[in-house]
Amino acid sequence: MTGTRRSKPRYAELGDLLQAAIEKGDHPVGTLLPTELELCERFNVSRHTARAALAQLISAGLVQRRPGAGTRVIAQNAAMRYEQQIDTVDLLMQYGNTARLEVLEAERLIADLAMAQYLDIAEGKDYLRLHCLRLEEHTHAPGAVIEVLIPIRTGVPTERFLDIASTARTLARFLEPGRLSRVEQVFDATAFDAGDAKLLDIRKHEPALRVQRRYRDAQGRLLLITISLHPPGRFAYSMVLSRSHR
Structure with a gap:
């Protein structure tokens, strides 16, 4: 090292x-x-x-x-993995050329123990929570509910994030690909609660594909987390697996 x-x-x-x-x-x-x-x-x-x-x-x-x-x-050998180039960050966030982000709520909160561990910060520190809808560009139909969690550190444009009129643009600039080194992704299944189901015009408890992404800078520090919930039939993710040569 x-x-x-x-x-x-x-x-x-x-x-x-x-x-x-x-x-x-x-x-x-x-x-x-x-x-x-x-x-x-x-x-x-x-x-x-x-x-x-x-x-x-x-x-x-x-x-x-x-x-x-x-x-x-818990294991001696790594599970199968795939690697994706960091310059596809617009696709990962899903509000690039084919969709846009509508910010419904932006708030500043204090992290309890569980949230502090999730965000790699100390308990009692402040963080931002953004509640958003992903809209298709041409139809403006809602395609997903997205929650964004941002630890408040030096350099985070907190006031611009809290201004709903500028939040989406601020988020895009904040995740400029040149400052990123790694995006960690987890895909699993969950169900929509009543509030998010209403936003997407589906029944509550409808199954959801949940995609959690952790964005890190060149030093490995967590920049933010996104949690996207997709209803059946409105999202597909394609990837190519190749042998890793370490």
Whole structure:
């Protein structure tokens, strides 16, 4: 993890190093990895770099984190994964050339313990919550409900985010591809509550495809999280899987 030039962010180097150790059996399944603080001291990295490296292992399906219980190894080899170029961020956010974002609500909130852990911030810190609709460009029909969660840190244009008239433009500028190094995606199933179902003109408890995305900067720091809920028949995601050459 030394040298004058790096082809990867520091957190990705640390994540790869920890993954290699797990695959070698240095950290057997069922054992705990070093804590964030121990990783900071051992590898001379910041707390958010250590946290992002552990998040990389979680995304690979190698470890599981539980509050108060540490980070436990649950598999020796990574699950199948796919990689996507970061310059497709407009597609990932789904409000680029074929859709637009209608911001319904923007608010500043205080993180409880669960939200703080979700956003990689300290309990009691402020964050922004945006509640949005994804509209098709030509028909203006609602295609998805999107929640955006943004930790408030230095450099975050909080007031522009809170001004609903400028929120969508601010979000697009904030996620300019040049500042991003990684987007972590999780797809799962859930159901719509009554409020979101009404926005999409569907029945409550209708099944939903949930897409959670975590956007990170070059240092591995979390910029924001989006949670998109898609009703049946209104969204499809296509990908190509290829063999990874590490």
